[in-house]
Amino acid sequence: MQLPDHKTKIVATIGPASDTLEVLTQLIEAGMNVARLNFSHGDPAYHGAVIARIREAAAVTNRRVAIMGDLPGPKMRIGDLAEEPIELQRDDPLILTTDEILGDKHRIGISFPNLLDAVQPGDRLYLNDGFILLKVVEVKGTDIHCNVRVGGELRSRKGLNLPGINLGITAFTENDHDWLRFAAEHRLDAVSQSFVATADDILAVRRAAEAMNYAPFIIAKIERADALDNLKAILTAADGIMVARGDLGVEIPIERIAVVQKQITELANHFGKPVITATQMLESMVIYRRPTRAEATDVANAILGGTDCVMLSAESAMGRYPVDAVAMLASIATHVEPERSKQPFVRAMDGFNGGERMRAVDLIAASVYHTINNSAPRAVIVPTQSGSTPRNVARFRPPVWILAFSPNPATCQSLQFSYGIHAIQVEADRPDWSRFARHWLGERGIDSGLVLLTQGPTAENPCGNYRMEILELGLDAGKICD
Numbered sequence: 001m002q003l004p005d006h007k008t009k010i011v012a013t014i015g016p017a018s019d020t021l022e023v024l025t026q027l028i029e030a031g032m033n034v035a036r037l038n039f040s041h042g043d044p045a046y047h048g049a050v051i052a053r054i055r056e057a058a059a060v061t062n063r064r065v066a067i068m069g070d071l072p073g074p075k076m077r078i079g080d081l082a083e084e085p086i087e088l089q090r091d092d093p094l095i096l097t098t099d100e101i102l103g104d105k106h107r108i109g110i111s112f113p114n115l116l117d118a119v120q121p122g123d124r125l126y127l128n129d130g131f132i133l134l135k136v137v138e139v140k141g142t143d144i145h146c147n148v149r150v151g152g153e154l155r156s157r158k159g160l161n162l163p164g165i166n167l168g169i170t171a172f173t174e175n176d177h178d179w180l181r182f183a184a185e186h187r188l189d190a191v192s193q194s195f196v197a198t199a200d201d202i203l204a205v206r207r208a209a210e211a212m213n214y215a216p217f218i219i220a221k222i223e224r225a226d227a228l229d230n231l232k233a234i235l236t237a238a239d240g241i242m243v244a245r246g247d248l249g250v251e252i253p254i255e256r257i258a259v260v261q262k263q264i265t266e267l268a269n270h271f272g273k274p275v276i277t278a279t280q281m282l283e284s285m286v287i288y289r290r291p292t293r294a295e296a297t298d299v300a301n302a303i304l305g306g307t308d309c310v311m312l313s314a315e316s317a318m319g320r321y322p323v324d325a326v327a328m329l330a331s332i333a334t335h336v337e338p339e340r341s342k343q344p345f346v347r348a349m350d351g352f353n354g355g356e357r358m359r360a361v362d363l364i365a366a367s368v369y370h371t372i373n374n375s376a377p378r379a380v381i382v383p384t385q386s387g388s389t390p391r392n393v394a395r396f397r398p399p400v401w402i403l404a405f406s407p408n409p410a411t412c413q414s415l416q417f418s419y420g421i422h423a424i425q426v427e428a429d430r431p432d433w434s435r436f437a438r439h440w441l442g443e444r445g446i447d448s449g450l451v452l453l454t455q456g457p458t459a460e461n462p463c464g465n466y467r468m469e470i471l472e473l474g475l476d477a478g479k480i481c482d
């Protein structure tokens with residue numbers, strides 16, 4: 001059994017640069033664990049065809065790949081431009097209109113009628129991830145007259161952000177509902193909801209999915225300021241979380257991104273839920289074969305800080321070097337992970353020391369971690385139904401792989417998001433895991449050294465105790481000891 005040299009998981013957005021069977025196969029071989037489809041771009045027919053090709057590539061390479069559909073949320077975008085790009089200069093007048101037009105450098109369409117009531121003279125509007133700044137001069141009829149404060153190049157369908165202006169809309173929109181149905185029909189493993197503000201936004205997705213008889217792994221994308229006040233509730237409601245730095249870096253001052261990223265990551269580690277660090281990780285690789293020093297360092301710092309996944313957006317969706325970008329993430333992770341300090345362990349335990357009693361699963365996870373540090377086992381085997389026990393162990397970032405044995409295929413797919421966990425689907429839950437594990441390892445030629453095994457109560461064995469076993473392999477060849 002050959003596992004990768006790195007344990008950080010890799011999410012890659014699939015787009016025109018990467019949607020062929022050939023490139024998808026190469027992305028998987030380079031280390032892509034999760035393929036992200038951004039439903040803000042492309043129609044259902046396009047994404048349907050891409051999903052089929054991702055599954056084909058996974059079958060060809062015999063690797064597990066999860067697919068995540070990114071629900072756009074109430075992101076405002078400009079309409080199409082007659083000619084692009086256009087160049088906006090400082091002090092230019094510019095009209096944003098809710099009229100349906102093909103835009104030019106004087107007047108640009110916006111498909112969001114509420115905007116007329118929400119803005120007033122003096123407000124700041126940002127285009128294209130904050131690169132272009134407009135100031136509102138006046139609102140007249142269906143037009144918002146603006147003045148360009150910071151100019152730049154603009155293309156069709158780029159995003160519009162209004163930091164600090166409440167548009168009174170919830171994250172999960174009708175359009176998202178349609179895309180969720182698409183995700184359900186294609187049995188996607190995960191969906192990520194954009195612009196989450198509260199736990200209710202996640203519950204809305206979950207309830208809508210339930211009504212479709214669909215139970216995806218749900219990722220909350222943190223990209224607006226309000227969400228930062230509700231992080232614990234959002235993490236409780238969601239299955240995982242994403243630091244969506246593209247919009248977040250416009251919605252809050254860009255100077256705060258580093259600290260907010262660290263706080264979200266620590267909290268997710270504490271909750272034992274996976275966290276994805278996203279956007280511009282290797283941005284210059286859209287054009288160049290090598291990343292900048294700053295980008296390579298950003299990826300490394302995200303890993304050192306405890307992220308489960310690193311994500312590519314434009315690099316893999318529309319860049320020149322999608323496969324090199326995935327390989328670069330894998331290589332940085334391989335070099336950085338062994339250098340991680342023990343801090344994440346201490347952090348993940350924070351809060352349990354202040355009087356709060358540790359849960360049995362935490363005690364087991366902590367025991368596994370201590371045992372690993374003193375014995376260098378070959379792997380940790382964690383049978384699981386929901387995936388929560390292996391995630392609880394993984395949050396201490398042990399230096400060996402956690403092999404999660406699960407009879408639940410959805411659980412196996414969802415573990416693609418978790419650092420250091422390799423999921424193995426088994427036929428059924430069983431009362432004799434240690435015997436099964438020995439046999440399973442033996443079949444793969446693993447017949448010496450130590451392997452740790454954890455067990456807890458299960459549906460089949462509700463009275464089972466929480467325990468950690470130490471399997472000493474090959475001590476007594478030929479004799480069946482268990």
Ligand SMILES: Nc1ncnc2c1ncn2[C@@H]1O[C@H](COP(=O)(O)OP(=O)(O)OP(=O)(O)O)[C@@H](O)[C@H]1O
Nearest residue numbers: 013014015016038040041042246247313314317318
């Ligand atoms: N399916 C697709 N078809 C065409 N272009 C795509 C597709 N997916 C992504 N892209 C391109 O890659 C760019 C980067 O992807 P990304 O997922 O970051 O989208 P975004 O619109 O910038 O932001 P957000 O993730 O906040 O929606 C997009 O702006 C778009 O130009």
Ligand SMILES: CC(=O)C(=O)O
Nearest residue numbers: 244245246247278279
């Ligand atoms: C990924 C995403 O939506 C963002 O960074 O804004």
Ligand SMILES: [K+]
Nearest residue numbers: 040070071072
């Ligand atoms: K999106």
Ligand SMILES: [Mg+2]
Nearest residue numbers: 223244246247
């Ligand atoms: Mg975003």
